[in-house]
Amino acid sequence: MTSHTLPRPSRPSIAPPTGPLPSLPVAKSRVSNVAPASRSSPGSLLPARANNTTASRAVSSSALPQRPSPKTHTSSASNVPTLTTTESSAGPLPPGKSLRKTVSIGAFPQPPKHASRLGSHPPSPLSASSTPNGESVESRIAPGFKSPVTPARRTSLRKTTPRASNVGGRSLLAKSPLSPPSLLNGSGESLAVENGGHLSLPSPPQSRNSSAQGSYATSVTTFEDVGDDDAPAPTGMNAMATADNAMQKDGKGNVIVSVRVRPDAGTKDPKQEGGEWEVSGKQALIAYRGREGGDYYYDNVFDTQDNNARVYDAAAKRLVRRVMEGYHGTVFAYGMTGTGKTFSMQGTATNPGVIPLAITDIFSYIRETPHREFLLRVSYLEIYNEKIHDLLAGPIIGANGQPGAQEEIKLREDSKRGVYATPLKEEIVQSPTQLLRVIARGDNARRVAGTQFNARSSRSHAVVQIVVESRERGAAGSFKDTKRTAITPGGVRVSTLSLIDLAGSEKAAENKERRTEGSHINKSLLTLGTVIARLSSDKDKASADKDKSGKEKHLPYRDSKLTRLLQGALSGGSLVSILCTIQTGASGSSAATSTHIGETLSTLKFASRAKNNIVSHAKKAEESQGAGGDAGSRALLDRYRVEIQELRKQLDEQNKAKETQSTNGEQQEKEDVEEKARELEDRQRHEEQMLEMQLARTALKERIEHLNRLILSSKSLGVNNGRSFSSMSLQRGSTVSEFRPMSVRSSASHATLEVPKRGSQTTLPTTGLDGDEDDDSLGDNGDGTASQGAQIQSLQSDLADKNRYIATLEKRLLQARRTSHSRVSMSLSRGGSEDGGLTATIAEKDAEISSLRAQLEDKERMIAALTSARRKNEAAQELGSDGSPASRRTSQQRSEGINGSMLPKGSPVTSSPRTFSLSSNSERRMDDVTRMLDEMILKQVDSAERIRRSSLPGNASASSGTRRSSLRPVNESLVSETM
């Protein structure tokens, strides 16, 4: 395809070089290319050109409607609130008016009151009542432009006051009573204060009445009548939305047509430019004084001196603001190649065009409207050779790494969106810089090429679409729904601003590729002209709009992608601003002068038709409620809002889950701590129990050791103390067998210690005894007194042992009690099974202590008795040494008495010699004591064993069994020996 072979050089649009303008195409080349044959080229199919002659003839100054007389203004002035600069700046506001800021509203010029334009508007009460003159516009329109006029239209036109051409200034024109109320031209309700607040003429009553509820705009300030007390006063530019009602009443004024004249490159003096052309910016007039000439009035005429800012302020600013308020808006530049369309739309760095200025205004509006939130997305497409290309898609790389073909973009229609291209990349932008960058990227991708007419000619129609989504901030229901704004809180409004730089109509080029392009360009422009012409035609033929079958007359929108895309705007759904560019002088033009003039006139006629025929009933976009429905699904703001809400919900849920988790964690942690505390407590209790058991075991061990020691002591009584205790010596080797269990107390009670008889000790048999032992057994005195001393010593030693043991036991018991108390205090609620055992243990210990104390007392008594006996014995010995029989007898008697009381009668011992008898008595007494001790020990061992058994649970019983078994041999032997 030729389209793919076309190079895409960078086209600095947003930030072009700031140097001097490129030189215009030289006349030479143009002349060489404009051959007579070219008249029959595709370009000749353009409607304007086709009707060139007749049109020029028809649009004559004489036929134009006369400018309204100043009288009208005078008569109406009294009804219009006057505005002074003082009032506008600081003075008190008139009652019922609110002050609001606007930007450069007054800069929007009023359109000239061209009859043909008025005639093109649909009938409205205003136009019908306010046109005093019934002159028909048909007389002023060339046959070629004539279209059947409907009765209604005729009526309207007949009542239109003819306007004298070249009469009056621009400001006067702007206040014409015939000026149609408009969302764009600011007529009617506005009082323009230009250049520092000079008040212009007041609007006529009819204009004011049809205005947007009486708002008065200046370049900086707008006053508005507040008709509805309940309604909040609109602020800022939003106040302009009140023009809705007027717009709905009659669809006039929503189309602005401007013509810009490009400076002629070959003419130094601007005044010399144009020759037969007269360009009056003030009068918004372009007149051609040559052959087939005429006067052409538009809403704006920009002469060669006007810069892009002026063009934007007059032709697009208000429209852009309206778009921000919710209207769809379309601005497009139309004109011959090389006449300045791209220059006007894009501009240069020092002279920014409509697109960058619109972008600046869009963001200014957003800043000025804090009560709404906005979302902007932009797309950029071109129609090249009747194919749509996405200029933002970037280079497509195929599978083989080679540049691939872009997915075919088609046009679809939707009841709410109208006609739209899909799939098309849309980029969301958040700043002017970002938006400008995106558009610059698209500009670079746009196809341009050098032609005979323009060194950098746009070879395609380029469409920048900025979709504006907005919604009220704040919660739903926080704003009152008002008749004035009909804003339902929370809904999203979607409006679109289309900025279109059309390719220029041109003659056939020499180059085949250029010819193909030119052919497509011309065809689409021809279709555009045809559609616009038929718009007029259809309206004029109101009753004949339908064909015989009753169907609506066909409008060839589908004949070209351009008209299809512009269908919504052309059919009245959008505010429209058309900027037609011309070059009056042929200098620098590639076409012959005559051809050039013809082309220029053709453009002017196109502009006139557009102004006359396009009627816009643009309405503010409805606000979609929620994300449902088509409009809702299209509104990213809604989708994002829903997504944000969902994400917030998810975040909340996550936070809640986290909180729950942390609460659970805390609870778990608490439980863990409690569990640990319980475990610690259990461990402590266990340790205490173990300690207690250990103490008990230690006590038992000590007691066993003590008892063993005692046992050994008892044995040693015969072994170690054998020297002093003969009775024990006598029974050496059978000491154990001599132990007899007996109560110490009882034995003591029965003990009647007698002093052994003198000499009995000396007669002690030595049979079976070692000499040493015999000696020892006789004691120091040889009569057994030493044995008594030893016995006393032994008993005292035993007593000391027992005291120590008692002290140890008491100490242990105290410790055990302390531990038990602490444990009991901790586990009072845990039942008293353990306490029972402990209490029993304590009771047993107490019993043991008291038992030991009783034994101690017995022993003390025994010691006392023995001591007393020894003393008596010693006294007897002293008497015996004197030789007195009394003393001997007494001593013997005492000895016998003792022995007789202790030993049974007839016992062999009694027949023993006296010394033996004494020894035998002592022995028996010792046996009794030993038996008593054994008995006591056994009892203690049994008691200890019992306590141990009761205090040691589980395997402790096994150990106790082991322990007992280890003790058993001794105890059992003791027991068996007592049998």
Ligand SMILES: Nc1ncnc2c1ncn2[C@@H]1O[C@H](COP(=O)(O)OP(=O)(O)OP(=O)(O)O)[C@@H](O)[C@H]1O
């Ligand atoms: N009003 C103007 N003032 C100064 N220079 C201008 C003006 N209008 C256009 N030019 C210059 O004329 C040349 C052609 O302008 P431009 O490319 O905008 O024409 P065009 O209508 O877009 O042509 P095409 O249809 O071929 O794309 C450019 O170099 C531009 O700088």
